[in-house]
Amino acid sequence: ARVDASLEKKRLRDAERQKTNELERALQLLERAQEQLAMKASQDALTGLANRHSLSAHMEERIQANRSFSIVYIDLNGFKKINDTYGHAIGDEALRTVARLCRTDGHAADLVARIGGEEFAVMVWADSPEQARSVAERLRKRIAEVTVPTGTDVPCRMTASFGVAVAQAVDHPSLESLLKRADRLLYEAKLAGRNRVMTDPPSPVHDLSAAAE
Numbered sequence: 001a002r003v004d005a006s007l008e009k010k011r012l013r014d015a016e017r018q019k020t021n022e023l024e025r026a027l028q029l030l031e032r033a034q035e036q037l038a039m040k041a042s043q044d045a046l047t048g049l050a051n052r053h054s055l056s057a058h059m060e061e062r063i064q065a066n067r068s069f070s071i072v073y074i075d076l077n078g079f080k081k082i083n084d085t086y087g088h089a090i091g092d093e094a095l096r097t098v099a100r101l102c103r104t105d106g107h108a109a110d111l112v113a114r115i116g117g118e119e120f121a122v123m124v125w126a127d128s129p130e131q132a133r134s135v136a137e138r139l140r141k142r143i144a145e146v147t148v149p150t151g152t153d154v155p156c157r158m159t160a161s162f163g164v165a166v167a168q169a170v171d172h173p174s175l176e177s178l179l180k181r182a183d184r185l186l187y188e189a190k191l192a193g194r195n196r197v198m199t200d201p202p203s204p205v206h207d208l209s210a211a212a213e
Helices: 002-042 052-064 079-086 088-103 129-145 175-191
Strands: 069-076 109-116 119-124 160-167 197-199
Touching (some): 002 052, 052 069, 052 109, 052 119, 052 160, 052 175, 069 129, 069 175, 079 088, 088 109, 088 119, 088 129, 119 129, 129 197, 160 175
Parallel strands (some): 160 197
Antiparallel strands (some): 109 119
8 A cells, every 4th residue: 555655646746747847848938939929029020130119119218328329221222123123032132131231330230220121220339420420331332342143144233322310318319300310311312312421410401302212
């Protein structure tokens, strides 16, 4: 009887241990699934960069923390022509290429995001227009120099226009005003001839309809 009771206790302990292990595995799977969902909610599927929502949240944190930074808006010039000429697969690879170029400028970049279509944004640790412009100019040159293979003798080349706005902590900027400023500077760069950088302080206001392409 004692042997039977001992075996029964052991069986119960083993069953309890197995259930505990199964529960722990289930919790681990749930945590991983939640992490993956959170990542998808904050990440651009094509490039693996942060998305617009994640960028806005990150910028708001910096503003609330009263820390200076700059936002660099990037728009690929004539991107529709790339898709029309080489196809959407090459267009997608061009976007991934730009994402890699922005990401590898890591010594200055705080966050890199794709904010829609052929538009990107880079948060940089720069509290003056000169510092931020240096980062943007470096990216502009790298994008203009890179080529994307097309499977033909003619590789895909591209250029980009840049708008750079500086968030000075002493000015207590709002997120909305900062984004609008960066967007206006980007369109001024396109109006001025594309493949160039426009920075704070803003240049005289133009008719922005001409830059809508």
